[in-house]
Amino acid sequence: MNATFLNISRLNSKGGLGVARNEEKELVRKLRKGNEEAYIKLLDIYGNRLLKTCYLILKNEKDAEDIVQDTFLRVFNQIDNYNGNSSLYTWIYRIALNLCKDKIKSRREFEIYEDIFETKEKVEDIVFNSIDREILRRELFNLNALYREILILFYFEELAIKEISEILEKKEGTIKSRLSRGRVILKNAIERGGELYE
Known part of the structure; x- marks a missing residue:
């Protein structure tokens, strides 16, 4: 190709x-x-x-x-x-x-955590609609791959939870939980000017 x-x-x-x-x-x-x-x-x-x-x-x-x-x-x-x-x-x-x-x-960069800290905290989608896509992309690069995949499929590919669940072969509840947690981590990183803590 x-x-x-x-x-x-x-x-x-x-x-x-x-x-x-x-x-x-x-x-x-x-x-x-x-x-x-x-x-x-x-x-x-x-x-x-x-x-x-x-x-x-x-x-x-x-x-x-x-x-x-x-x-x-x-x-x-x-x-x-x-x-x-x-x-x-x-x-x-x-x-x-x-x-x-x-x-x-x-590359020995990928870590899978089965027990992820779950949060029920709601993060406004408006944050992701209003920030510069380049900033979002940069911060995604620093995010744990576990959350990064889901955020990319949800925000950049604009897939529904059900389709992400099918692609990643995970339960919809797991996808929702990781999406929510990933949004919190990413939002906090952007607000702190790019410092990811996890």
Whole structure:
């Protein structure tokens, strides 16, 4: 894959969730037949968004490009394994996020905490709508990967809790709890001028 089609500089651009369900089924059918136009369409639909997500998680442009390339290679080689129980988008993002986790683990930066301090404190979404996206991106880079993934999928990819739950294969309650805790940590860091404490 030529990474030049992936534009990492537009980290705040937004898009829809991809394609309509019937169009998605047709795309999968063509992919399974090895249709080259279907592969190009898939890259056009998901390439930039996937790169943005991987970049925000990995904090490294080259690593993000490598993960996106590996993700699409896996998608192309394993399209017959896609069972249609989730959207194609969810299936592709799950592959990418798992590869991101593997990359982070290989750098020994990823720690998983099963028992997370939960808070019921409500943090106004307005904070995330009013602050500069560049500041938000910078502070996300300093956030624990456990929270960073969920915040990226929720605020940058604009996914619903249910879809994040499917992608990360976690219960919706867990996603809500981590989202809430991540927002508190991030909000406090931004208010302190970028000092994350966790």
